[in-house]
Amino acid sequence: MVHVKIVGFDLDDCLFNSTKLSENARVKGLEAMIRLGLDINKDEGIKLLQEVVQEYGSNSSRHFDFFLRRLNELENISIPLSEQYQYIAAAVIAYHKEKIKSIKLYDDVEPSFKKLKEMNLKIAIISDGLPVKQYEKIIRLNLIHLVDHIIISDEIGVRKPNPRLFDYCLKKFNIKYDEMIYVGDNLEKDIIPAKMNNIISIYIHRGGKHDKNLSKINLNKELHPDYEIYNLEEIIPIVQNLNN
Numbered sequence: 001m002v003h004v005k006i007v008g009f010d011l012d013d014c015l016f017n018s019t020k021l022s023e024n025a026r027v028k029g030l031e032a033m034i035r036l037g038l039d040i041n042k043d044e045g046i047k048l049l050q051e052v053v054q055e056y057g058s059n060s061s062r063h064f065d066f067f068l069r070r071l072n073e074l075e076n077i078s079i080p081l082s083e084q085y086q087y088i089a090a091a092v093i094a095y096h097k098e099k100i101k102s103i104k105l106y107d108d109v110e111p112s113f114k115k116l117k118e119m120n121l122k123i124a125i126i127s128d129g130l131p132v133k134q135y136e137k138i139i140r141l142n143l144i145h146l147v148d149h150i151i152i153s154d155e156i157g158v159r160k161p162n163p164r165l166f167d168y169c170l171k172k173f174n175i176k177y178d179e180m181i182y183v184g185d186n187l188e189k190d191i192i193p194a195k196m197n198n199i200i201s202i203y204i205h206r207g208g209k210h211d212k213n214l215s216k217i218n219l220n221k222e223l224h225p226d227y228e229i230y231n232l233e234e235i236i237p238i239v240q241n242l243n244n
Contacts, residue, residue, distance in 0.1 A: 021098075
């Protein structure tokens, strides 16, 4: 008999719009460099910066460094090293100012968490990323007091989609696979590894970069999410039906 005890959630683009927030913050950083004197067309700069992010990953802390190196070496724009440091400093200040100002949870998160708590369920965040960066987001979003468990992949040395991360969580929480639900927006990194551990999986459509129409994907039945939702509050009747 299924009896759900813990509902786990991915963080980025599941509980808040991380992609849009980061994109906007990078543009603010670029604008700050241009105001300081960087001679580059804004639209061309955005395109180049997007290339850097795609190549080095969204979690890199050196996007602006590589951006300026690329301008120097590939675009033949000669920028003295002392000026590069000034541009990077200005970009970083603007980037973090925008992230601090604009970071917020999706509107359905707090009401859903409150209802889950009323049902005596534990809430966990299971997220990839650098611990300091992920905890910064969790604290800024005021999630630190709303959740019972936080697992950041780099704290234990294993990242999604390695299914061992979810096996670790089951042991850490001292629960069976059918006592946990995991909610994520990324099919490959969230749903499939959870399913490989027989954890009840819920794929949430947030309309972001990882969102997929599953009806158009040739996905093995064993790896298909147990549920698909478009709003976190849809979790409540799912849990009620499972526990009843």
